[in-house]
Amino acid sequence: MIYKEKVLLLHRNALIQEKIFNYLHENDYAVIMANNAENTFSLAKSMKPDIILWGDALTTHSKQVIRKIKSSPFGQNIPIIALIPDVELFERYEIEKDGISDVLDTMPKLPDLKLKIRSHLANRRRILQYEDKLRRLRALNELEFQLIQTREVIRACDLVDDYILNTYGVQALLTLVFNNKTKEYDYKSFLTPDTKIQQKLSTIFELKIWQKYFFANPKLETGRIVDHYILELFSTIGLQGVAFYQFPLQAMGKQIGFIIAGIGDEKDFNKEKIDEISQLCTALSSRVLQIRSIFAQTPVTREDTSAVKHLFLRLNEDEISNYLSQQLLSTLRADVCIYFNYNEGFRFLYPQYCYRSDKDENIFEDEKPPVLMLKDYPTFEQFLESRKMSVHYNLSEKPRKDLQAMAELAGKTYNSLLIFTVKVGNEIKGFFLVGAQNGLKRFTRSDIHRSEQMIQRATSALIESRVVRQAQVTIKQLDRIFDLSKELTLENDIEDLLKKIGKAIRRTLGWNIVLVERRNLYNARYENVCALGLKESEFELLKQTYPDSLYLALKDHCYKISNSCFYDHEKGDGAITPADQKRFQRSIGKEWDDEDWILVPIQSRGRELGYIAVNDPVERVRPTEEKVRSIEYFANQAAVALENASLYENLKSSELKYRLLAETMTMGLVTCDFNGSIIYVNKSLSNMLKYERSESLLQQNIFDLCSNKTRNDFEKGVLQMIKSGKDEKKNAKEGIEIELLANDNTYIPFKIYLTDYYQQTKKVGFLGVLSDMRPQRRIERLKADFNSMIVHDLRSPLNIIQGYIDIVRNQVVGQISEEQSDLLFIAKENVDKVLKLIDNFMTASKMEAGKFDLEMETHSLNSVIEAVYEHNLVLAQKKDIEMSIDLDPNIALMEFDKMRIEQVLSNYISNAIKFTDKGGKVEIRSKLVKEYNELTSEESMAVHVAVKDSGVGIPYDEQDKVFNKYEQTEAGKDASLKGTGLGLAICKEIISLHKGEVWLESEPGKGSTFYFSLPIKPLKI
Known part of the structure; x- marks a missing residue:
């Protein structure tokens, strides 16, 4: 059955709605028409459309419905196209904030509408595919992390089997992991819907085919199984699937097992999924080898902790501490267990629970011991600073009076003590002190480890429950912030908006006093917007005390908390040192004083737009960072409101300003x-x-x-x-x-x-x-004329020198020795180099002055390439470089400047030879191609010429500047390869005058390919 994409259509004009409906229906879309905005939401919820066409007026109610759709789980990725009259820029900006993806006219052109729909649907499909892939990758990463945590081969294999079954929809799964040392399977599993197979599993696992075909094959590779004998065997034993894939488990060159998956729908089992399972098998193989090598001597027994964890989740911190006190006493077979609650701010210990082996109840239930200040117990303080999970002290061997006194709170003397830290996240909540009267009592490593695990399970459950509770509080706050943000988009008066924010902070976060002030961007002064919770006389006194503003007066004398400031009246106006900041962190939770202040700046893009100041919290304690962040959420909303107001004012004034600027x-x-x-x-x-x-x-x-x-x-x-x-x-x-x-x-x-x-x-x-650029070009022409004069004055004596060298070398004036001849040859080579540099310099000067002209004639480009190739062949042979040529015979006669094209080819080829090491390769190619101009949609014929080398290549960050004048790559700056940096720039100018292009492809260390193109124009006969 072919799936039709669903369109939900709403339009104020019934005729236009009918017209759009018929057009989309003819184009194979499933279209459902809505009667009104409320009906649109209910239809969107039930049918879950792929796109919504909204042709109704964008009233406040309509915008609320659209936001409701976009905020719902089913509507987050549904694009909405508004069919409305043309709107102003600011209104369009507001529309996009409401969740509308695009805008068309009320009566759109139907082909344009179809294109818009196709574009947004294609984008939606890409987003959904990406989210699905992201979910799988996240799950895969979590699984690999769990594999690292487990110490059991069976547990690791169970995790992988379960993931493959639940993620990739396989019909059957066979997994075998063999141990060559024990000659037994460490893991064997056959998962299939057929319950009858479970009765004959032992027979299936004993089949010799597994060892003979799979384990004995060192070259076993991931892929589909096509061996008919194996497939018949699978059918016989009941392994179900239309296709079967094998995934070897290999690590360090060893084959330790394999996984066989039976697939029901082969189309859905693509290469991406195969690669993911293969990656998972690699991780499993590595972990199995690690478990065997690390934990072979200490086998881990399974422990069902689900019931304990479920119990912890139902208890609060005090109940868990009480429960653990009793469990540690039993697990460690000790005589006493005391739990001390810890206050980090005041650094004191509060003895809360105490259980002895000879009593069933909490000894501290009726009479609580006094609070212990940590500074009076140096050994315990030293353990706290060490951040260790546990430590053991034998007081018989080395007495410690402070620890002895702590243990004696239980009414007896204890000589062997074990202390455990209880941490919830990064916060230390308390300590367990476990003691034995007999100093010879030894707590084994396994006992200590089991106790640590028990405490960790409990604290993990506490973290989960705490996160849930905090999330619930945060969600409520965010709901209120979201409701406020909806009002922000609908209100226009900035003063009213800021007052609403102040009231929301007071009502939602529990601060009795809230001040909101905005900064005047013209005079930089702070202006009060609202002062909630203060009497008029109190507010006047505050203004007299801080005439410039409370924020400016106090912010430089405040402690940092989150991104805000805390003013401590006890600290006063002194500077805050790092040590002061640390002490302040420990004071969080201390009782609030009415002279303290929390100052939250309202900032946007690094600019201060105002501030929010709060005082007198309902809880009457100094707030944590989480509570301050809640105020910052509202400050962010205030920043958005102020920024929007500023942007709107600027938008109205800038239009006229820029229009005048453009014309003048x-x-x-x-x-x-x-x-x-x-x-x-x-x-x-x-x-x-x-x-x-x-x-x-x-x-x-x-x-x-x-x-x-x-x-x-x-x-x-x-x-x-x-x-x-x-x-x-x-x-x-x-x-x-x-x-x-x-x-x-x-x-x-x-x-x-x-x-x-x-x-x-x-x-x-x-x-x-x-x-x-005419003034600049005039200067360039003057410079070029001056350069021409200088070049002429340089060239004349050099030509004379070159002539005299040739006369002496040819022995016209007398015999010379072989050594003298070699020296004269070197001199001539250097004169040639200087003359070539002068020619390049002269050519570049002409180009800059616009005096560089072409002499266009009809020639064979292939013949020119062959001639330049022959000329450079000797130079290549001297460096033992293999040079080849590959010319397109379909290239006919064409118009170009023969001398200049020879110059380009010579430069390309000489550079290729120069930067290619001995034994390398240089290849010259020409090809007739059809070019397409994407801007003008025109097609034309051209010739592409390429010179490819196997040299040093060009770094990616230097490739853009290769054709610039006086620019050289790092390789070109080598003294033995150094040039002027003009050659390729001249090549670019020559080809540009031919209406062609130059470009390159290069990979560092692997060589480069330089190209140029020449357009083919019909010859005039």
């Missing part, structure tokens, strides 16, 4: 869609392009106005911005050099800085700021 700025400003069609130009740009009216440029294509040599870079920059947005900041910061055709048919150079252009929150094009 000296730089050019242009807005285009992604096809290049001009939507807007400012007056400055139209003047620079010599148009009398800006409207003359509208609807022209900015790409068509570009010169041939700059169009490719411009289109490439825009295309990268469309695809990923990663280069958007780069283009906005560095800019792209372009040349635009003016009204007088001359090209004017600009640098354009790109950024996204949005309409109704949707990115529809780009906005460019253009800087006139």
